[in-house]
Amino acid sequence: MPQTLVDRIWDAHRVATTPGGADLIAIDRVFLHERTGASALKRMAEMGRSVHDPARVFAVTDHIVDTRPGRTDATLMPGGQAFISETREACRAAGITLFDVDSPDQGIVHVISPELGIVLPGITLVAPDSHTCTQGAFGALAWGIGSSEAEHAMVTGTLRLPRPQTMRVSFDGALSPGVTAKDMALALIARHGAGGGAGFAVEFAGSAVRALDMEARMTLCNMATEFAAMTGIVAPDEAAFAWLAGRRYAPAAFDHPHWATLRSDDAATFDREIAIDASSIAPMVSWGTSPEQAIPVDGAVPQGPARAHDYIGLDAGHAIGGTPVDAAFIGSCTNSRLSDLRKAAALLRGKRIAPSIRKALVVPGSMAVKRAAEAEGLDKVFEAAGFEWRMSGCSLCFYAGGEGFAPGSRVISSTNRNFEGRQGPGIRTHIASPETVAASALAGAIADPRPLLARVAA
């Protein structure tokens, strides 16, 4: 019987079918962070329960740690320090490996899990964080859960859940220069809705996906949750195995026959199929307050819900390019990896951001990314251009009540969410690729990166 990749991994992890009709699925890895993981650990201790296999549970402090140089446990978020200290104590008590504030391995959960080889092809990995789907780039079934489910996964080694439906999203054809995985994700969500993937585990396939490097695949899978999908996944290939080889928690040899089977059969049928011509995609930018409200950077704002227009302060018919921005942010689990920083730095090299930009930040996804970027001198490029160079963390991808942008600012951001208030009260967020953020920071207004890229290449 031909099988999809998702069904194959599902079946390999199905321990039992419960009397209620759900499946009991074995969970190979749990990854916690201080914002939602501390709640799970605290509740677990209160209930007198313990972790089934602590060696396969990891934690990190990434969400509310300070990202300014010389950081300590102190955070700018009111009360934030307790999340960090409680997470540390709870991890110690539970025997869980913690990548702490001062660890050389610290970073955003979905950046460091692959870096350390914690995610592997064909495994199940969960975290109480919606962007866990990022790690589907390696052919793992990886998805976000709540704190209660994290507790269930830690205590029992399993989760109870109904089998998801399967969807294949095929991007075929070649991406145009200046068009990235971020633009592919935004184009999909703009065309099929922010709820378009609900109930589905999505396999990303097609020649344009196979042509993406591993970091770009992570960006694409990262946004599956913005599509309301349970997860996104890409069938692992030599690029995935090579990327993971030699990582700390990965097996020494990647030649096990098991990995060769991790793909959908040619004759497999999906519950839904979507096909997108990759060559039709332009650099995208969001105009409103949902990721589905995204348009080509050279397009005009369409008519949307009145509330979105009111919040973002842009009327229908307005050309999005040329809209002045007050701040720029490069970072987040979507776009904070070395390749993202290289691409943005290439556009910024030897230039200064517009004087009207009041705050511009680069926040590397991990301390390993930070070190690698510094070894190439990227930090100097960003600083010379007028960006602040930070320690790794989630930072201003969201507003936790401490550090923020100036009230009412318009921000061009490489993050994943443009919700009302996501980056602070009244803040207007436009999500885009790091290249588009860099081009916009230079222009002081939302700008198409393609003309700049052409000049850099020439």
Add this chain to the structure above:
Amino acid sequence: MNPVTTITSPAVPLLRDNIDTDTIIPSREMKSTGRAGLADGLFAPWRYTDAASRTRDPSFVLNQRDAIGTRLILAGKNFGCGSSREHAVWALAEFGIEAIIAPSFAPIFKANCIRNGLLPIELPEEVVRSLAWEMVRIDLAAQTVSAGEESWPFEIDPEAKEMLLGGLDAIDVTLNHLKDTFDRWMRVDMTRRPWVYLSPRRTDDGAQR
């Protein structure tokens, strides 16, 4: 967890699509690692004209007189999208909400509801709209939503229904009924996929303690 059987409440309409968990409970309102003390921050960006002083916005639907004491919210498509924070469900539950009726829910939010005894019901958009401010009766066992003389059936995952009706703790259910099955499965799996099982007590710099 208290069992959920029937709920009768006026239905308060919050009929916007893609209401996200940042709006339901902003990160800055999550002030401790516990599950309590969140109701005050529920929908803070919409409920208050000034969150710091807690000045209420009289135009927001939950601040209206007819909404006081409601147990039921109506919402638009993809309710609960965004961050996986379970605090969104804890805040709603602490506020007194026992059910939400929407055309669709974000998957993590929906799973979080089940774990906390909050009933997520999916009905077609036009039905959801027609229920605004009606006195609605929900019968979970019968899987029906009624208002006046009309009644609509709804679908729910059988496992979720059993959990909600019984007020069951999922961890206890798994440990009590399936732990032996899992232990047997794992013993076989350890020979099948040995690389999955990491050696214990490895520190974060890779050294063995």
